[in-house]
Amino acid sequence: MSVPNDDxxxxxxxxxxxxxxxxxxxIIVDVASECHRIARLGLDRNxxxxxxxxxxxAQARARVADPSNSAETNSKYVVDxxxxxxxxxxxxxxxxxxCGRSVVAGRFAPHLEKCMGKGRKARLKTTRSSTAAQxxxxxxxxxxxxxxxxxxxxxxxLSNGTPGVSGEEYSNGTLEES
Amino acid sequence: MDQHSNHHQRRNGTVSxxxxxxxxxxxxxxxxxxxxFRALQDCLRVRPPGRAAIRRDPNEVPRCAxxxxxxxxxxxxxxxxxAAVSCLAHAPSHAAVGxxxxxxxxxxxxxxxxxxxxCEDQVYDRDFDAxxxxxxxxxxxxxxxxxxxxxxxxxxxxxxxxxxxxxxxPWTPDPRERALVVSNSSPLNGKATSSGLPWGxxxxxxxxxxxxxxxxxxxxxxxxxxxxxxLSDRHNRxxxxxxxxxxxxxxxRKNDNKNWRLCLACDMDAIxxxxxxxxxxxxxPAKFLYSWWQHAANLASYEQQDAHEFFISMxxxxxxxxxxxxxxxxxxxxxxxxxxxxxxxGILRSDVMCTACGFTSATYEPCVDISLDLExxxxxxxxxxxxxSLHSCSGEADSKCSSQTCGISTLMGCLDxxxxxxRLGSEIFCQRCQVKQESLKQMSIRKLPLVSCFHIxxxxxxxxxxxxxxVDRYLQFPFSLDMAPYLSSSIxxxxxxxxxxxxxxxxxxxSSELSSEFxxxxxxxxxxxxxxxxxxxxxxxxxxxxxxxxxxISQVNEDIVRAAQGYMMFYVQKMLYYKAxxxxxxx
Numbered sequence: 001m002s003v004p005n006d007d008x009x010x011x012x013x014x015x016x017x018x019x020x021x022x023x024x025x026x027i028i029v030d031v032a033s034e035c036h037r038i039a040r041l042g043l044d045r046n047x048x049x050x051x052x053x054x055x056x057x058a059q060a061r062a063r064v065a066d067p068s069n070s071a072e073t074n075s076k077y078v079v080d081x082x083x084x085x086x087x088x089x090x091x092x093x094x095x096x097x098x099c100g101r102s103v104v105a106g107r108f109a110p111h112l113e114k115c116m117g118k119g120r121k122a123r124l125k126t127t128r129s130s131t132a133a134q135x136x137x138x139x140x141x142x143x144x145x146x147x148x149x150x151x152x153x154x155x156x157x158l159s160n161g162t163p164g165v166s167g168e169e170y171s172n173g174t175l176e177e178s
Numbered sequence: 179m180d181q182h183s184n185h186h187q188r189r190n191g192t193v194s195x196x197x198x199x200x201x202x203x204x205x206x207x208x209x210x211x212x213x214x215f216r217a218l219q220d221c222l223r224v225r226p227p228g229r230a231a232i233r234r235d236p237n238e239v240p241r242c243a244x245x246x247x248x249x250x251x252x253x254x255x256x257x258x259x260x261a262a263v264s265c266l267a268h269a270p271s272h273a274a275v276g277x278x279x280x281x282x283x284x285x286x287x288x289x290x291x292x293x294x295x296x297c298e299d300q301v302y303d304r305d306f307d308a309x310x311x312x313x314x315x316x317x318x319x320x321x322x323x324x325x326x327x328x329x330x331x332x333x334x335x336x337x338x339x340x341x342x343x344x345x346x347x348p349w350t351p352d353p354r355e356r357a358l359v360v361s362n363s364s365p366l367n368g369k370a371t372s373s374g375l376p377w378g379x380x381x382x383x384x385x386x387x388x389x390x391x392x393x394x395x396x397x398x399x400x401x402x403x404x405x406x407x408x409l410s411d412r413h414n415r416x417x418x419x420x421x422x423x424x425x426x427x428x429x430x431r432k433n434d435n436k437n438w439r440l441c442l443a444c445d446m447d448a449i450x451x452x453x454x455x456x457x458x459x460x461x462x463p464a465k466f467l468y469s470w471w472q473h474a475a476n477l478a479s480y481e482q483q484d485a486h487e488f489f490i491s492m493x494x495x496x497x498x499x500x501x502x503x504x505x506x507x508x509x510x511x512x513x514x515x516x517x518x519x520x521x522x523x524g525i526l527r528s529d530v531m532c533t534a535c536g537f538t539s540a541t542y543e544p545c546v547d548i549s550l551d552l553e554x555x556x557x558x559x560x561x562x563x564x565x566x567s568l569h570s571c572s573g574e575a576d577s578k579c580s581s582q583t584c585g586i587s588t589l590m591g592c593l594d595x596x597x598x599x600x601r602l603g604s605e606i607f608c609q610r611c612q613v614k615q616e617s618l619k620q621m622s623i624r625k626l627p628l629v630s631c632f633h634i635x636x637x638x639x640x641x642x643x644x645x646x647x648x649v650d651r652y653l654q655f656p657f658s659l660d661m662a663p664y665l666s667s668s669i670x671x672x673x674x675x676x677x678x679x680x681x682x683x684x685x686x687x688x689s690s691e692l693s694s695e696f697x698x699x700x701x702x703x704x705x706x707x708x709x710x711x712x713x714x715x716x717x718x719x720x721x722x723x724x725x726x727x728x729x730x731i732s733q734v735n736e737d738i739v740r741a742a743q744g745y746m747m748f749y750v751q752k753m754l755y756y757k758a759x760x761x762x763x764x765x
């Protein structure tokens with residue numbers, strides 16, 4: 001332990017250095033004592049499994065990023081696992097259960113919206129607010145409780161959108177503006 | 179002690195009490211077992227946030243009897259036999275003085291830890307720990323520094339006790355049952371599975387911006403308890419509709435003439451039937467969309483939706499219907515009100531502790547999933563210790579490649595943060611202080627659901643720039659996940675100094691009926707931007723991964739899944755997973 005070089009009352013400086021050193025030792029013993037207990041009682045987390053998962057994950061990312069590997073995620077689909085092929089807009093035809101008309105599957109949602117009279121108008125209704133305990137203390141909501149709708153605000157939303165794979169030209173029609 | 183083999187034998191999170199050293203056992207037999215430790219009870223002083231110390235009277239400043247040193251100049255040990263206080267240097271001579279008189283065991287006055295002066299090591303005793311925990315509990319409840327024997331924690335939700343683990347027994351129909359099955363059903367088309375591809379795999383048509391729905395449906399179709407429920411005909415849609423017509427003779431619904439009553443569970447049943455029929459052509463979940471839009475009127479629009487919001491809304495729809503049927507409100511906490519809650523509902527515990535006096539209040543609430551914040555941007559080499567308990571360390575050993583040193587966000591890191599104590603400003607009224615005080619709030623999981631769904635908040639909102647954006651940062655998630663560190667019992671134990679004691683719902687002998695080990699079986703990923711993106715689901719069936727991209731089902735390597743940008747991850751309790759996947763031919 002080095003004694004600070006101080007012309008001022010060096011005994012003060014030394015005393016405070018001693019006190020600091022004692023406090024530091026005390027804190028170190030706190031940690032050592034707690035870790036000793038955790039280890040001796042077998043409460044330490046099984047880090048081997050966790051590290052293995054991290055390793056596998058890093059390995060996977062490296063392999064996927066390697067361009068020499070067959071890029072699966074972004075490749076265009078030719079046939080699926082059953083040997084089938086599918087058009088960009090689903091072409092199954094069925095009857096709308098609301099109005100009875102024949103609709104093409106890929107355009108069912110826009111049809112249904114008009115048919116049911118839903119859409120932008122309905123969106124103006126407010127969501128039922130939740131009474132989640134997490135929000136009781138006006139902090140971020142760490143969990144979604146059972147409540148009519150999610151506790152997360154509408155700002156936490158990720159929208160889906162066009163079907164198909166990136167790079168593909170799947171079109172789902174234009175968004176209805178109402 | 180062989181630490182390594184211990185890992186595999188014991189369950190993560192449970193205490194294994196070490197054998198006492200000979201001096202400790204001698205001490206106990208000499209002094210009548212637990213008596214000397216219980217006698218210490220009066221000397222245990224607890225200060226917020228829960229640290230226990232040994233003081234004969236509250237204002238005592240202990241000093242070494244030989245040299246007068248006090249804390250923190252040296253740690254001080256009080257002999258459990260005669261209460262003589264010694265510093266570390268003088269402790270051995272006091273122990274020797276006894277000459278077999280039982281002065282070998284001392285207690286660290288500032289940490290309430292037993293010390294064997296002969297072994298020169300910290301030792302552990304169940305009865306001593308129990309005394310400490312009782313003192314700590316009394317300090318954190320309205321009883322004050324009392325001698326109440328039983329910690330008056332809030333009563334645990336009842337159903338935790340009722341669920342007993344039943345051993346798996348393979349079932350085959352007896353002759354009567356076989357006859358019943360044959361006469362009331364027809365065999366499925368076996369051709370479709372001759373390739374050995376799993377049952378239930380079937381593409382879903384995108385009906386116009388509905389990949390948010392398809393992705394969730396695919397995950398649910400292969401959620402083991404949910405799949406089992408519907409495939410064992412537990413919600414028969416024909417029967418249910420029939421019942422509804424009988425019950426509601428005057429209906430105000432618009433579609434009276436179609437003789438159909440809104441029931442999302444019926445529509446789920448239809449989807450399960452379709453997916454597991456063996457027919458591999460793509461299926462259009464149109465009826466389901468129609469039903470869901472009737473239930474969630476405010477979300478009914480042909481525009482981009484959020485998969486998680488749909489998931490919550492859907493579960494709510496299944497629950498609400500059950501409530502209407504039973505004509506009485508179902509207690510949410512019980513979780514056995516409907517299949518949606520039986521599968522997904524867990525219970526969270528929220529503890530709020532006053533930093534001034536230590537008074538802690540706990541509340542329970544049900545939850546069907548856990549939404550986690552992605553950690554803010556981490557500097558690669560920052561080593562941030564994660565303090566799990568309110569005052570003691572987490573016990574994470576240094577590792578070469580911990581997530582913190584590598585700078586990657588991980589699911590477990592998010593869960594660590596979720597269960598970390600957080601400071602609340604002076605906004606909580608303390609029942610004991612009778613004023614508003616600064617508090618600490620800590621979340622933990624009281625009861626794990628059968629299926630855990632984790633939702634990652636990949637959203638960032640900047641109020642300054644008045645914009646929202648999606649966070650694409652990679653999040654590592656394990657294929658096998660042990661939730662033990664996040665259970666209330668573990669969190670509480672950590673807060674009370676990791677004492678040997680059964681906390682919050684644990685069995686006294688440490689064994690628990692419920693496992694905390696989970697296996698990943700579905701991942702929903704989102705690619706693209708906030709306003710225009712695409713959802714895809716990865717499914718794990720018989721340890722093989724499949725990608726479900728609306729109508730397109732393909733087989734993928736597990737690397738693709740590990741490297742994917744997870745948005746919702748579905749884990750099922752391992753004992754269920756193993757039972758399902760070990761059966762030949764079943765997924």
